[in-house]
Amino acid sequence: MDAAMEELWKHFKLSDEEKGIMVVESHEVAISKQQAQFSILFTLQTTKDFNKEAFKSTCTSLWRSSRGVTIKEVGQNLFLAIFGSEEHLQEIIDKSPWSFDKRLILMKCFYGDISLAKVTFTHSLFWIRIFNIPIKSMNKDVGARIANEMGELITVVARKSGLAWGPFLRIRVGIDITKPLMRVKMIHIENLDADWVVFKYERLPIFCYCCGFLGHQDHECPQLKIGCFAIDEDDFQYGPWLRSMAPRGGWKKDACTPHSMAREVDDEDVLSVSEEREESQHIGRPVKELPMVVGIENPTFTAVTPRSSTAVVERENLLSRNGCAVDTAFFIYLRLGPPFPNDAKFEDPKDGLGHNQKLNGLEKC
Structure with missing residues (x-):
């Protein structure tokens, strides 16, 4: 209610019949x-x-x-x-x-x-990458401390020893979606000067570059509508740099089990590309009812006859023209035809479309 x-x-004012309590066995x-x-x-x-x-x-x-x-x-x-x-x-x-x-x-x-x-x-699970942590401080305990600052700690990806050396720390966090996305955090470690660590989110959906909230874009921002004024894009406090691509190889299922606080991950916890691809073809196969125009590497395009006039198909890990990975591509088809110029390069269509990586989002009561 x-x-x-x-x-x-x-x-x-309730009647006698309404006041009575019915007990369901x-x-x-x-x-x-x-x-x-x-x-x-x-x-x-x-x-x-x-x-x-x-x-x-x-x-x-x-x-x-x-x-x-x-x-x-x-x-x-x-x-x-x-x-x-x-x-x-x-x-x-x-x-x-x-x-x-x-x-x-x-x-x-x-x-x-x-x-x-x-x-x-009010909450959603996300994989988050933490950059600019001093190399000797890249471990499970530091990752857990930062995760607790961001929301509810679920997992820190680390070896059994607790070490997590690499270009970034990777954590699984239940974040509060009623607050703006967290971009940075100032941390002070031992005798080092306090410095910023930077956060990037895997599989980040629509969010506002103006206010940082999930669920709407800047042209829909309630803050702009209330203020009745325009903000130059150069003054936006958020941007696409908050996005990070999910790992190509993925992770074993038990490596991202929610509520397994700071789980230790060994080398064997990493899926091979072939294992991930086999899993993605089962979990993330394209919806048969949706029309698709799939780019391939030669580059030419293969058109599949649509059954409806409009559809949206999501695909991550699309390759840009220079071979650099782009976070997410969204194809909106109003008619048959290539979604990008003919000189664009695309992922092998054998990979399929859809959620073929480890994703994030549930809240428990």
Whole structure:
């Protein structure tokens, strides 16, 4: 029940029948609770109208397995996904965050039962890379300290020894989406001068370069609408530099299990490219109903006849013309034809489209 309705109820005079409390016995809800024991609630982070049937169809296609998944709309932009096993549910959590039409899918795990009126979505899981940490300080403990500053610590990628030497520290954090994205943090280590560490987010969906909040772009920013003034792009406090590409090789499933505080990761925890590709073809295969125009390396284009006039297909790890990796490419097809100039280079189409990396996004009650 929302706040307005709850306030209204305070002024009602209830009849004797309405005052009475009806007790529901546990056996009366046993079957439904058993059927929905491995489930999540989820919503699309948007204030705009969207095609709910396409949304459900896409989620079903991406999340299905041999045991299947059932998705039901249970409220205004509120959906229930029921999985066949705890392992399947955990796999979807581990691969979050998910996105649809570049918008973040917010998810909530719940145990037991919950009233839909009391459901809130305030957190999402992300893999975050930390740059500019002094080399001898790159370890699990320092990563855990920084993660706790950003939100709820889930995982620090480190060796069994606790060391995490490399170009960056990689952490898994449940961040509060009601706050702007954290860009930097000043840290002071031993006798060194205090210095900034810099954060980059893997699989970052739409966010505002003006205010730093997830869920909208700068031209939709409420702060600009309230102020009724324009801000030059050069003055934006956020930008695409907050994005970082997910690792090509991926990580084993248990390497990103939520709530496994600062888990130790050994060399054997890294997937080979071939293993990751095999997994991606199962988990992230393209939705058959969506029209696709796929770029290939020669460069020529192969067109697949569309079944509808408009669709959005997401693909990460697209290669730019000079071979540098670009974070995310989004193709919007209004007609058949190449989405980029003929001299552009593209990923091998055998890789498929969709979520083929470890992603991030669930919140527990």
